[in-house]
Amino acid sequence: MKTNVKKQILELAQQGKRIDDRAFDEFRPVSIEYDISVNAEGSAMVSLGNTKVNAGVKMDVAEPYPDSPNKGNLMVGLELSPIAAPQFEPGPPSIDSIEISRVIDRGVREANAVNFEKLCIKEGELVWQVFIDEYAIDSDGNVLDAGAIAAIAALANTKLPKLDEENKVDYKEKNSKKLELRNVPLACTVVKIENFLLVDPNSKEEEVADSKLTITMSEHGIHGIQKGNGVLTEQEIAECITLAKKATDKLRKQLKLK
Amino acid sequence: MSYTKRVDGRAFDELRPMSVKVGVLENALGSCLFQMGKTKVLAGVYGPRQLYPRFLRNPEKGTVRCFYNMYSFSVSDRKRPGPGRREKELSEKIAQALEPAVMLEKFPDAVVDVFVEIIQADAGTRCASICAASTALADAGMPMKDIVSSVAMGKIGDKICADIDKYEEDYEGGATDIPIAFMPRTGEITLLQLDGEISPEDLKKAISVGREKVKEIYEKQKEALTAKYKGDKQ
Incomplete structure (x- = not known):
C-alpha cells in the first residue's frame, strides 16, 4: 500500500506534478475563520487544504521570568486531538505534539511576532502572559505549518483584556486595544521523497517521505529550523531554504490577518 | 427570591437560538458542529474499531467511549489543558x-x-455535547434506535427554566442545574443529574418541561441530517 502510494507520487513528480495538482513549492489553499470562540482574547480556525487547526489566545498577568524581567511571557501548546485523525490517541501530549508546539513557540518568540517588551506592566514584577493554545481537528498532514499560521492568525485577532486598579484581569470588560503584530513568521515544511523536494506535504506525501525539514521565516530572515527524520545534503538544505522563502513570501502576501 | 425576567429576554421555557451542522470534518466518520446560544461544541466519531487493551472487549456487545475536551480558551479564565476530574466524569x-x-x-x-x-462555553456544555455526539453518531451511519437530545434545565430563583446560560448558572438568588437527556421517540431518560436544591414537585415539572423542549432540538438534529443526505448546502 505504502509502496504503491510512493510509486504514484514519484511517477507524478517526474512529470513535475503532485497528487493534489500543486507545484512543488506551493502551499495548499489557506483559509482563516476568525472569532471562533468569544471567551478567547483572539481566535481563529485555519484550514491548510484539509488540515484544520483551531487556535485561541488567552491572556493573564504573571511574574516575568528571571531572565526576561521586562518582557511578557509566551506559552504555545498544540494538541493533536484524537478527533483529527484515527491514529491520534487520547492521553497526554504525544512527542509529535510537543515538538510541533515547541517549533511554533520558537517561531513566534524569535521573530518577535509581537513586541514582548510592550507586554511588561511593571519590570521584574508583573507582565502579560500570552497563551496560544491550539487543537488540530482534521489532519491531512503538515499540522505544524497549519498551526504556525493559526498562531499568527489568533494573535492578529487578539484584543488585550482590561486590568483593574489592583492589576487583576477583568475578562468581562472588553478592551478595544489590539495586540500589535510586528512580524509574521511562517513555518514551511519541506519533505524529500527520493530526489524530489516538496513543500507542505499532505498526509500521503508525509507518510512516504525520506526526510523532512521545517524552516520558520519572516521578512527579516530565518528564525528557526527543525530537521525531522532522514538525511539531507548541504545542497538540499540550501534548496529547501530557497523553496521555503518563496513559499512563505507568497503565503504572507495572501494571508488576510486581522 | 423571585426571578421575574430572563436576562436575555427569553420566555422561561424558551431555548436559545440553535444551529446544527453535520459532516463538518473529513477524517472522522461522522461529525457535528452544534451551537446553542454561545455554547459551541464539535463532535467527531471514529469506529467501530478494535478496542485496546483487549481485556476491555465485550464479546456480547460493543462499547461507546467518549472524550470530553474543553478548549483552554473556551472560558473566561483559561482552563488548564488536559482532562481533570470534571472532564473525566462528564x-x-x-x-x-x-x-x-x-x-x-x-x-x-x-x-x-x-x-x-x-470550542466556546456558556453553560450547558454536557447537554450540547450529547446533542452533538448523537447527531455525529447518526451522521456516521451507526445503527441506532433513536437520536439523543439533551437540554440543561434549571431552577433559577423560583422559576423552572429551559436551557440555562452561564449568567443563570451563577445566579445569586439560587440556581439548581438539572441536565437531562432523552430518547425523544420513547421519552426514555438517558442522563439526569442535579446540583442544588429543589422540591420533588419542581423536579417533576423540570423533567416534563425538558421532555417537551428537547423535541425542538430533536427536529433540528433530524433536519441537519436529512439536509446533508438530500445534498442541501448547509
Missing part, C-alpha cells in the same frame, strides 16, 4: 447517555469513540 456521563441509543449488539468486541471539543 466523558463517562455522556457515553452513558449515548449508549442506550446505539445498537451495541451489532459490533461485539469493538469500540466507537466519540470525541467532543468544547
